[in-house]
Amino acid sequence: MQPSRRIRPRRAAALASVTALTLAVSTSAGTGRLAAGTSTAVGAGPISPEHSSVLGPCMISGRPTIQMSEGVPTPVGYVRSTGTVRALTVMVDFPDAPGKGSALDRYGEFFPQTQDWFRTSSYGRLDYRPETPIPRWLRMPKSFQEYGIERGAPFDPGYRRLVQDIVVAADPRVDFRAYDFLNVLVTPNAGPSALDTVLSVTFAGNTEAPVADGVSVTNASFVYSRQDDGSGTYHRTGYRVLPHENGHVFGLPDLYTAEGGGAVGHWDIMSEDWGANNDLLGWHKWKLGWLDRTQVRCASAPGRSEYTLTPLARAGGRKLVVIPLDGRSGYAVELRTREGNDESVCRPGILVYRVDADVDTGMGPVKVQDSREDSGGCTRSPNVQAELSDAPLTPGEEFRDAKRGVRVSVLGADLDGTYRIRVERG
Incomplete structure (x- = not known):
């Protein structure tokens, strides 16, 4: 390999x-x-x-x-x-x-x-x-x-x-x-x-x-x-x-590419292992067996569904919603906050990224969806890819893939740190 x-x-x-x-x-x-x-x-x-x-x-x-x-x-x-x-x-x-x-x-x-x-x-x-x-x-x-x-x-x-x-x-x-x-x-x-x-x-x-x-x-x-x-x-x-x-x-691929960490940024240690501490994506935690079946939801059916997500860094609770696009790829949705291994998170919120199992290691198998393109990011941590540091969605914001008929909306954040989201599929 x-x-x-x-x-x-x-x-x-x-x-x-x-x-x-x-x-x-x-x-x-x-x-x-x-x-x-x-x-x-x-x-x-x-x-x-x-x-x-x-x-x-x-x-x-x-x-x-x-x-x-x-x-x-x-x-x-x-x-x-x-x-x-x-x-x-x-x-x-x-x-x-x-x-x-x-x-x-x-x-x-x-x-x-x-x-x-x-x-x-x-x-x-x-x-x-x-x-x-x-x-x-x-x-x-x-x-x-x-x-x-x-x-x-x-x-x-x-x-x-x-x-x-x-x-x-x-x-x-x-x-x-x-x-x-x-x-x-x-x-x-x-x-x-x-x-x-x-x-x-x-x-x-x-x-x-x-x-x-x-x-x-x-x-x-x-x-x-x-x-x-x-x-x-x-x-x-x-x-x-x-x-x-x-x-x-353990079988995880490189998420950085020939251009560096621009596909995933500092949201996974398989993308950037330099600079401030960071964690793994929820998809990797499911892949490694660290999330059980009660902590993952599969939004495969057409229509509208709502979910409550707990911060990925905390034990227990629902962590990951997967929206399959076909047998090879799909979107993953999780909540990232500044705790646990994620010391560099400067904008907590709902992270949306696309996973493609038909792409080789180092070629971009994961792509974080940036909610604020060309913003320059919010991090001041050294050696952290800045542009994607403010990628998460916050309450009132949404991600939309019109071609695939997918929409992820952030409905709100609760006092216990959980976030409520809605997933819609055409």
């Missing part, structure tokens, strides 16, 4: 060729391969969202060739996203880039923050447990330069050698059967600064990965250097690259 990649505008021309190549390339190494669809550990595998026959029309799906489709349920090969998951976490350095300071200091850049982020976002449904059986730098046998890693694509022979060397170096101290996925925290002084090239990458759903202790290292996230935006918030927000990368091991 396609890895996570940061795409800078000057790299846009290469995006299409990279996407095409990834489908045909494996990263096989080690002593053998597992059959397609085999999990990385006992009990691992994607979770199917709770649904009923009423929700069936809203469970859109993409073609089999789509990479990291937004369809539900998530296909096999990824890590389950509810219950207890164990993340083998190793800190890696190289002869030409020895780790500076303690390896556990590097670990401390990401934990317990990543655990806390997933606990909050999942309403406690995901028990994320990072484990570090090797609490020191794991030295690679070759220099970083010898591996020749640039963008971290799986068809890069140097990257395949690196993954295999990590498995060989860790195997005497690690029982890979005990873990659901792998985190590799590379020493930040390896390779170029993140100001120049962001190398952080995830291999997800790859059934031809290296094998250790009889299990395939199918899902693995690699984190390299992270840029400090100069705002003084790095100690609070620098960890967020890891929840983004781990989102891929």
Whole structure:
């Protein structure tokens, strides 16, 4: 499957060729391969969202060739996203880039923050447990330069050698059967600064990965250097690259495109993992099994219906209304407020976005509908896509898709923080 990649505008021309190549390339190494669809550990595998026959029309799906489709349920090969998951976490350095300071200091850049982020976002449904059986730098046998890693694509022979060397170096101290996925925290002084090239990458759903202790290292996230935006918030927000990368091991696609975060803005960590904290979209929470069937409504029938939505950040209550357009796409409606992981929300309200399960990761599978186009937004947070920051609808406002005969109206906001909406379909 396609890895996570940061795409800078000057790299846009290469995006299409990279996407095409990834489908045909494996990263096989080690002593053998597992059959397609085999999990990385006992009990691992994607979770199917709770649904009923009423929700069936809203469970859109993409073609089999789509990479990291937004369809539900998530296909096999990824890590389950509810219950207890164990993340083998190793800190890696190289002869030409020895780790500076303690390896556990590097670990401390990401934990317990990543655990806390997933606990909050999942309403406690995901028990994320990072484990570090090797609490020191794991030295690679070759220099970083010898591996020749640039963008971290799986068809890069140097990257395949690196993954295999990590498995060989860790195997005497690690029982890979005990873990659901792998985190590799590379020493930040390896390779170029993140100001120049962001190398952080995830291999997800790859059934031809290296094998250790009889299990395939199918899902693995690699984190390299992270840029400090100069705002003084790095100690609070620098960890967020890891929840983004781990989102891929659970089957979530990149929502940024070659042009950056303009499709979704800061409304999902799979769009922007830099700047202030943010959460996942309600669609992703349903896809991951963090919302049950009572919290999702499917507005598939013609006519008018009204719903009360509770803030997405709060546990309990109705969170998501889905308006299917066809078997591949639909609109999703949710209430976003400044609480929980959503510290950067500057205009609370009803967020409407279109989900297309037939669009590849990094190509724009989700598009937020901006209620105030060309406004410049309302955020003052550094490194947050400003234009979409005031996208939500407030009481008295509406979203309309005349071509599809869809209208979403915000009827009012109640004192308990809930919002009332009306959905109309022709």
